[in-house]
Structure formats: structure tokens, C-alpha cells
Amino acid sequence: MCNMGLKESKKFAIGSFHENGGGKFEILERWFDEKTNQVMLKYRYLGDGRIETNKEANVNASEWKWRKVRGLAGNRAESSPIKEEERVTMTRLEERLNDIYIKIENLFVENTNIISDIHHEFEEHRKILHEMMHTLAVQQKQIEQLVNDRSLINKLLEKV
Structure with a gap:
């Protein structure tokens, strides 16, 4: 879905794969929700096939936290390796x-x-x-x- 003012995302492009605490998932849809003024994502978990909808910012934070816990993101000087x-x-x-x-x-x-x-x-x-x-x-x-x-x-x- 392409809405006015919503730029195409390289990170959350449709068909891209990501992983967070819930497992690996594929982006199905990305749009701007005018009611909440937020960019929304619809994605499907590969493990069990469940489909979820969430704010792009929440998905991004969830993915970052998951990567940080595993030592894959964040400032390595601040945190010791796991x-x-x-x-x-x-x-x-x-x-x-x-x-x-x-x-x-x-x-x-x-x-x-x-x-x-x-x-x-x-x-x-x-x-x-x-x-x-x-x-x-x-x-x-x-x-x-x-x-x-x-x-x-x-x-x-x-x-x-």
C-alpha cells in the first residue's frame, strides 16, 4: 500500500524477513494509519503462521532489543559480550x-x-x-x- 507522504522503506520492505523475541517473521504490508498518525506493519511469523499488526516503531524496537540481548546490536563498549x-x-x-x-x-x-x-x-x-x-x-x-x-x-x- 502506498500512501501520500509515506516513503518506501528499505528495512521494512514488503517480503523482507526479521526476527524478534516472538520468532522470525516476514513483512506482508506497510501503510500509514491516519487515525493514529503512525506507520503500521502487518507481518506473519514463519514458525506458526500467525499474523500480527503493529506500529513500525514498536516492531523496530522489539527487533533491536532482541538483537541487543544477543550482543548483535548496541554499543559494544558499553556492554560486555554475552x-x-x-x-x-x-x-x-x-x-x-x-x-x-x-x-x-x-x-x-x-x-x-x-x-x-x-x-x-x-x-x-x-x-x-x-x-x-x-x-x-x-x-x-x-x-x-x-x-x-x-x-x-x-x-x-x-x-x-
Whole structure:
């Protein structure tokens, strides 16, 4: 999408690949959102195929932080290089966080399915209750008619 005033980006060109804490992703779309006055990105994670939309500045910061943690960005004079054992620990931590994220996503899908089932059952019970209320109304009218008929029969019997 090309909008007025939005220059083409070399870094976030459509089809370019990047990586952050969430994994590797491909840029699908870049546009200027007039509501927020921000450049927005739509991207797809290669690992699980999920698609996200975020501000370009947020994606850039996320990518930079991810690179900095791995010693690939930032002023090297200010920070000491990451030791291999720390890198392994961070990789394991990231894998555990990704596993937790996947479990949360699965629980979300499961709960969504359960809520959908409950909603369906609620609608079925509502229909049954509505039918029962209709049947009771019909029976109430029949009872009233029988009472009227009995009253009429009693009056006729009194006259006989």
C-alpha cells in the first residue's frame, strides 16, 4: 500500500524477513494509519503462521532489543559480550516462554470452543423453555375452558 507522504522503506520492505523475541517473521504490508498518525506493519511469523499488526516503531524496537540481548546490536563498549552459558540460558528461557505461549493459545482456543458449546446449549434450553411456556399457556386456556364448561353443566343440572 502506498500512501501520500509515506516513503518506501528499505528495512521494512514488503517480503523482507526479521526476527524478534516472538520468532522470525516476514513483512506482508506497510501503510500509514491516519487515525493514529503512525506507520503500521502487518507481518506473519514463519514458525506458526500467525499474523500480527503493529506500529513500525514498536516492531523496530522489539527487533533491536532482541538483537541487543544477543550482543548483535548496541554499543559494544558499553556492554560486555554475552557468555555462551548466558546465551544458552536465554535460549532455553525463550523456548520455555514460547512453549507457555503455545499452551496459553491452546487453552484460549479450548475455552473459546467450550464457550461456544455452552452458548449452543443455552440456546437449545431457551428454545425448549419457550416451547414449554407455550404448551403451558395452551393448557391453561384448556383448563379455563373446562372450568367454564363444568360451570355451565352444573347450572344446567341445577335446572333439571
